[in-house]
Amino acid sequence: MMPLLSISEIYALIDQFDPVHYGKTRNYQNGGVSKLSAYLSRGIISTRQVYERLRQRGITHYEMEAFLMELCWRDHSQRIWQHHNPQIEVRTAQHFIYNENQLPTPVLETNTGIHAIDDALRTLKTTGYMHNHLRMYLAALVCNHYGAHWRTAAKWFFGQLCDADAASNHLSWQWVCGANAPKVYYANQDNINKYTDSKQSGSSLDTSYENLPSLHITTAWQNPDYPFRPSSTNVAILNKTIPTHLYTPYHLDPNWRKEETANKILFWDLDHWNDYPFTKSVFDWINELALVQIPDIQIVVSTWEEFKGNLDLKKTFTKEHPLTISYGLQCDQRDWLWPVASLEKPGSFFNYWKKVQKYLRRED
Numbered sequence: 001m002m003p004l005l006s007i008s009e010i011y012a013l014i015d016q017f018d019p020v021h022y023g024k025t026r027n028y029q030n031g032g033v034s035k036l037s038a039y040l041s042r043g044i045i046s047t048r049q050v051y052e053r054l055r056q057r058g059i060t061h062y063e064m065e066a067f068l069m070e071l072c073w074r075d076h077s078q079r080i081w082q083h084h085n086p087q088i089e090v091r092t093a094q095h096f097i098y099n100e101n102q103l104p105t106p107v108l109e110t111n112t113g114i115h116a117i118d119d120a121l122r123t124l125k126t127t128g129y130m131h132n133h134l135r136m137y138l139a140a141l142v143c144n145h146y147g148a149h150w151r152t153a154a155k156w157f158f159g160q161l162c163d164a165d166a167a168s169n170h171l172s173w174q175w176v177c178g179a180n181a182p183k184v185y186y187a188n189q190d191n192i193n194k195y196t197d198s199k200q201s202g203s204s205l206d207t208s209y210e211n212l213p214s215l216h217i218t219t220a221w222q223n224p225d226y227p228f229r230p231s232s233t234n235v236a237i238l239n240k241t242i243p244t245h246l247y248t249p250y251h252l253d254p255n256w257r258k259e260e261t262a263n264k265i266l267f268w269d270l271d272h273w274n275d276y277p278f279t280k281s282v283f284d285w286i287n288e289l290a291l292v293q294i295p296d297i298q299i300v301v302s303t304w305e306e307f308k309g310n311l312d313l314k315k316t317f318t319k320e321h322p323l324t325i326s327y328g329l330q331c332d333q334r335d336w337l338w339p340v341a342s343l344e345k346p347g348s349f350f351n352y353w354k355k356v357q358k359y360l361r362r363e364d
């Protein structure tokens, strides 16, 4: 799994990060990517904190532009989720679907025959991480050539990631299959070889770009398996005289309301499990990471209906998040690169990005 970093170790990771090298190499599997996604998705740090820390080092907007754009993709996806359920297509239906509910056996058995993808799937199991380009290759193979439904694939992939996040994940699967983009994404073996430093030939993707849209690969199919569901542990020692701070797998900010005395609960909502199941390894990793950030946190696994009876809701606080907004708690806002946009629908990524750039330049 990804390293269980403390907040100061995460700051050190940002301080060592080179955004100029990133801009030149980010598409390569061995390029200088930040590996910050797990800590961003778990809500330990925000895109704004990362940006401000880079600014403190004197890095200019120009030097960090490629990286800022990626951070902005994260913010944009989160903004979309505030208005639109990521389980639903943003633009249009997936144009090629062969099997709605199952996944290709070679993908589940890590035996697609595309060596770079199979290696990335093996690495995913041990680290909970996959490079962005490999995620795109995988999604293109699964949806655009085998014909799996993006929603089935996104659910299976989600829970294996330390950075699992419905907005970034589901909207990216939609993007690759054209449900959230004006075109479908394709990559052939030459492209895979170039960015993964491999030399494979003769694979199912070893063809020209012209042939890719009609390349439909026949395969065996299986139901994806979700064997792990945590047991309900609706027991926490709550001091009723003090407030309760509700943390979630998406909000583990160790600096949030840090000075206040409170009951601290990491709440796993079992009602989210059906759409967003985690593997046991990732579930355990998130719990351990929570304990690194907030050592006195108590872990509760339950449904909100069952757990909320234990709480004084007027004295329970959390951070705004689309999955927990229905709890009706007092929510503090999350941090954003462009904080003023909170109530607006984000529109297209590039329009949003232009506004973010303008806003950040004014902050200079």
Ligand SMILES: Cc1cc2nc3c(=O)[nH]c(=O)nc-3n(C[C@H](O)[C@H](O)[C@H](O)COP(=O)(O)OP(=O)(O)OC[C@H]3O[C@@H](n4cnc5c(N)ncnc54)[C@H](O)[C@@H]3O)c2cc1C
Residues within 6 Å of the ligand: 026, 033, 034, 035, 036, 037, 038, 040, 041, 070, 071, 072, 073, 074, 075, 077, 130, 131, 132, 133, 135, 136, 139, 158, 161, 163, 164, 165, 166, 168, 169, 170, 172, 173, 176
């Ligand atoms: C099919 C698919 C599924 C994905 N699922 C997830 C997911 O569940 N969680 C997740 O955080 N990212 C997801 N991504 C986006 C991206 O692959 C990862 O954020 C990135 O690979 C993480 O590595 P890094 O931190 O080194 O990224 P860097 O390249 O260093 O980027 C910096 C940060 O920008 C953000 N970012 C980068 N690319 C994207 C993107 N396309 N969309 C949204 N934010 C982005 C991430 O927070 C990342 O940490 C997915 C992409 C694809 C194609």
